Amino acid sequence: MGVPSFGVVGVGALGRHHARVARDLDGVTCAGVFDTDAGRATAVGTELGVCVRSSLADLLDASDAVVVAVPTTIHERVALEAIRAGVHVFVEKPMAADTDAADRMITEAGRAGVVLQVGHVERFNPALVAARPYLGRPLFVESHRLAPFTPRSLDVAVVLDLMIHDVDLLCSLVGRPVTGLAAAGAPVLTRHVDIANARLAFEGGAVANLTASRVSARRVRKLRIWQRSGYLSLDLAAGGGEFYRLREEISVLDGPVLPDGVPSPTGLASIVERIPVPGDGMEPLVAELASLRDAVLGLAPPPVTGEDGRRALELSLAIEKQIEDHVTHTRSAST
Numbered sequence: 267m268g269v270p271s272f273g274v275v276g277v278g279a280l281g282r283h284h285a286r287v288a289r290d291l292d293g294v295t296c297a298g299v300f301d302t303d304a305g306r307a308t309a310v311g312t313e314l315g316v317c318v319r320s321s322l323a324d325l326l327d328a329s330d331a332v333v334v335a336v337p338t339t340i341h342e343r344v345a346l347e348a349i350r351a352g353v354h355v356f357v358e359k360p361m362a363a364d365t366d367a368a369d370r371m372i373t374e375a376g377r378a379g380v381v382l383q384v385g386h387v388e389r390f391n392p393a394l395v396a397a398r399p400y401l402g403r404p405l406f407v408e409s410h411r412l413a414p415f416t417p418r419s420l421d422v423a424v425v426l427d428l429m430i431h432d433v434d435l436l437c438s439l440v441g442r443p444v445t446g447l448a449a450a451g452a453p454v455l456t457r458h459v460d461i462a463n464a465r466l467a468f469e470g471g472a473v474a475n476l477t478a479s480r481v482s483a484r485r486v487r488k489l490r491i492w493q494r495s496g497y498l499s500l501d502l503a504a505g506g507g508e509f510y511r512l513r514e515e516i517s518v519l520d521g522p523v524l525p526d527g528v529p530s531p532t533g534l535a536s537i538v539e540r541i542p543v544p545g546d547g548m549e550p551l552v553a554e555l556a557s558l559r560d561a562v563l564g565l566a567p568p569p570v571t572g573e574d575g576r577r578a579l580e581l582s583l584a585i586e587k588q589i590e591d592h593v594t595h596t597r598s599a600s601t
Contacts, residue, residue, distance in 0.1 A: 267330065267562070267563060269293060269294065269295055270293075270294055270295075270330040270331060270559060270562045270563065271294070271295045271296070271297040271328060271329050271330050271331075272288040272291075272294050272295070272296060272297060272329065272330070272331050272332070272333065272555070272558075272559075273288075273296075273297040273298055273299065273300070273319070273325040273326070273328060273329035273331070273332045273333070274288060274296075274298075274299045274300075274332065274333045274335060275299075275300050275301075275322060275325065275332055275333065275334050275335065275336055275344055275348075276300075276301055276334065276335040276336035276337075276344075277299050277301045277306060277307055277310040277311075277335070278301075278306070278335065280335050280358060281299070281301070281310075281333070281335030281336075282310050282313075282314075283551055284333045284335055284551065284555070285299050285310060285314055285316055286314055287549070287551050287552050287555050288316075288333070288555060289314055289315070289316050291552065291555055291556060291559065292556075293556075293559055294555070294559050296316045296317070297317070297319075297325060297328040297329040297330075298311070298316055298317030298318060298319045298325060298328060299311055299316055299317070299318055299319065299325070300318070300319040300320075300321065300322055300324070300325040322344065322347060323351075326347070326348055326351045326353050327351075329353055330353065330354060330562060331353060331354035331355065331356060331381065331558060331562050332348050332353055332354075332355060332356070333356045333357075333358075333385075333555075333558075334348070334355060334356065334357040334358060335358050338360055338362070338363055338422065338426070339363050341357050341358070341360075341361060341362050341363070341367070341371075342362050342363070342367040342370060342371055345357050345371050345382075346370065346371065346374055349371070349374045349375050349378050349380055349382070350374065350378065352378060352380060353380065354380045354381040354382075354383075354558075354561075354562050355371075355375065355380065355381065355382050355383070356381075356383045356384075356385060356555070356558050357371070357382070357383075357384055357385065357575070358384075358385040359384060359385050359386050359387075359430055359431070359434070359575065359578070360422075360426050360430055360575070360578070360579045360582065361384045361572065361575035361576065361579055362576075362579065364579075364583070365576060365579060365580050365583070368572070368575065368576040368579055368580075369576065371572060372572040372573065372576065375572060381558070381561045381562055381568055382568070382571070382572040383557070383558050383561060383568035383569075383570055383571070383572075384570045384571070384572060384574060384575030384578075385554065385570070386430075386431065386434040386435075386570045386574070386575065386578065387431075387550045387551060387554050388431045388432075388434070388435055388502060388550070389434070389435070389438065389554075389569060389570055390548075390550040390551075390553040390554045390557070391502050391505060391545070391550050392505035392506065392545025392546050392547060392548055392550070393489075393500040393501060393502050393504070393505050393506050393507050393543065393545050394435070394489075394500065394502070395545065395546070395548075395553075396506065396507075396543045396544060396545045396546070397498055397500055397507060397509070397543050400495070400496065400498060400509045400541070400543065401439065401491070401493075401498070402493040402494065402495045403470075403472075403493055403494065404439050404440055404472050404474075404491050404492070404493050405471065405472055405473070405492050405493055405494065406472070406473050406474070406475075406491075406492040407436055407439065407440070407472070407473075407474040407475070407489070407490070407491050407492070408474070408475045408476075408488075408489075408490045409432040409435070409436070409474070409475075409476045409477065409488065409489045409490075410477050410486050410487070410488045411428050411429065411431060411432055411476075411477070411478045411479075411486070411487050412477070412478070412479045412482035412484070412485065412486040412487075413428065413479065413480050413482055413485050414480075414481075414482055414483065414484065414485060415455055415460075415480055415481050416480070422458065423451075423458040423459040423460075423462070423586050423589070423590075424451070424458070424459055424460050424461060424462050424478050424479065424480050425451075425459065425462050425464075425478065425582050425585050425586040425589065426579075426582055426583075426586065427478075427480060428478040428479075428480060429462055429464070429476055429478035429582065429585065430578055430579070430582040432476050432478070432489070433476070433578045433581050433582050433585070434570070434574065434575075434577075434578035435489065436466065436474050436476070437574075437577055437578060437581065438574070439491070440468050440470075440472045440474070442468040442469040442470045442472065443468065443469045444466055444467070444468055444469075444581060445467050445468060445469050446465075446466065446467035447464065447465070447466055447467075447581075447584060447585065447588060448464070448465045448588070449462065449463065449464040449465070449585045449588040449589045449592070450462075450463055450588075450589060450592045451463060451589040451592070451593070452593060453593065454481045455481055459586070459589050459590070459593065460479065460480050460481045461477075461478070461479040461480075461481060462476075462477070462478050462479075462585065462586075462589055463475070463476065463477045463478075464476045464585045464588075464589075466581075485503060486503070487501070487502035487503040488500070488501055488502065489502055495511060496509055496510050496511030496512070497509070497510045497511070498510075498543070500543070504545075505545035505547065506542070506543055506544045506545045507543040508540055508541065508542055508543055509540075509541040509543050510538055510539070510540055510541075511538070511539055511541070512537060512538060512539070513536075513537060513538065513539045514539075557569050
């Protein structure tokens with residue numbers, strides 16, 4: 267294969283950005299866009315200067331890979347049509363409406379020998395990329411993903427809309443099976459759950475606390491990781507963070523004095539080293555589609571596989587189910 271061509275199916279708020287990146291990405295040509303809303307497709311095509319395809323079949327004929335950025339309920343249908351046409355697929359998160367659909371997508375992609383990559387874009391956040399040299403075995407992880415209310419993705423609860431990002435990050439960081447789950451939440455402005463909290467326990471002892479809200483007064487995307495080697499505080503919105511650890515000459519704190527016998531000062535600067543973790547500023551979506559390019563060319567495996575996407579989906583659905591049960595129980599108890 268020479269230079270791969272990428273098409274985009276669905277040019278809503280996110281698909282439009284995928285089309286922009288596909289148009290500008292080195293080593294890729296943009297095969298065009300398709301949307302069942304012809305007016306929207308024409309508007310985006312004109313804005314970006316890319317070809318507007320008259321049908322999904324037309325786009326697939328012109329593409330080596332497609333980005334599926336349509337509503338979650340039709341991810342499977344569009345992805346399977348692409349896979350059966352021998353076209354590589356990048357599908358936005360959540361990869362499917364349920365795990366059965368995810369399994370069918372994974373099976374079909376394996377049978378066809380095409381790439382199936384899932385769009386968990388936070389894996390490519392500059393803060394996470396910069397933090398990799400300091401990542402060890404997490405003992406406790408805390409995430410906050412809060413957003414003001416907007417009339418989008420209201421067909422799903424906040425768990426599948428926002429929290430699933432952190433569920434995927436958590437699973438990739440810990441790398442162990444979940445052994446315990448407790449979750450609670452509430453609908454506030456919609457008929458679905460708008461604010462959610464989940465506490466997860468993992469084999470090996472790691473624990474995580476995740477909070478997601480789409481009814482917040484301000485936007486927050488923070489990830490904090492405690493491990494034996496130190497503490498990482500990452501601002502995913504800003505794309506950077508800090509790593510704190512004991513200074514090299516201090517193996518462990520034991521009592522009120524430092525190893526040389528001198529009483530410790532009141533500040534932490536003499537015993538704790540603060541290491542800035544600056545991101546490189548790269549747009550995560552660019553890094554994400556660059557990884558798809560490399561996977562399509564056979565240069566590297568997809569960094570977020572169909573199996574990864576299914577795992578995040580399955581755990582997110584379990585969190586959502588427990589929250590829904592909690593909401594139902596709370597309503598019953600109050601009547």
